[in-house]
Amino acid sequence: MTTTERPPFDLELSENQGIRIFHLKGRLMDQHQADRLMAAFDTEVDAGHTSVVLDMGELLYMNSTGLNILISVLTRTRNAGGDTLIARVSTSVRQLFVVTKLDSVFILTDTVDEAVAKIKA
Numbered sequence: 001m002t003t004t005e006r007p008p009f010d011l012e013l014s015e016n017q018g019i020r021i022f023h024l025k026g027r028l029m030d031q032h033q034a035d036r037l038m039a040a041f042d043t044e045v046d047a048g049h050t051s052v053v054l055d056m057g058e059l060l061y062m063n064s065t066g067l068n069i070l071i072s073v074l075t076r077t078r079n080a081g082g083d084t085l086i087a088r089v090s091t092s093v094r095q096l097f098v099v100t101k102l103d104s105v106f107i108l109t110d111t112v113d114e115a116v117a118k119i120k121a
Contacts, residue, residue, distance in 0.1 A: 007060065009033040011040060016116045020049040025058040028066035041073055050082025053115040057088030062096060074106060083107070085115040 007026040014021045022041070028034070044052065054070070056062075074084045085107045089097065097103040109115040 023055045027061040034069040050080040087112045087115040
């Protein structure tokens with residue numbers, strides 16, 4: 001796959017039972033992409049959405065920049081009295097969580113609905 005064939009990072013937001021869902025797509029690899037995610041996230045937390053789900057079902061690749069952003073999101077939601085759950089992690093991205101032992105820090109779920117149910121419980 002050439003650089004031009006690699007899908008760029010994209011972000012969409014939705015809501016499920018009052019919980020904001022961040023749908024991450026493509027490749028999360030640089031500060032510009034991270035800034036875009038953090039700006040969207042800050043808007044939601046400022047609006048009172050302190051628990052969020054990161055849907056990573058279409059996130060093909062993430063590097064250490066992406067991990068740092070996820071840790072920032074988790075820290076901010078927990079400091080605000082909420083939490084960040086991660087849903088639908090691909091095998092390659094899940095491996096990054098295992099190697100860095102962040103799978104013991106984040107709550108990983110198989111589906112968005114399961115993540116929303118855990119937040120609502």
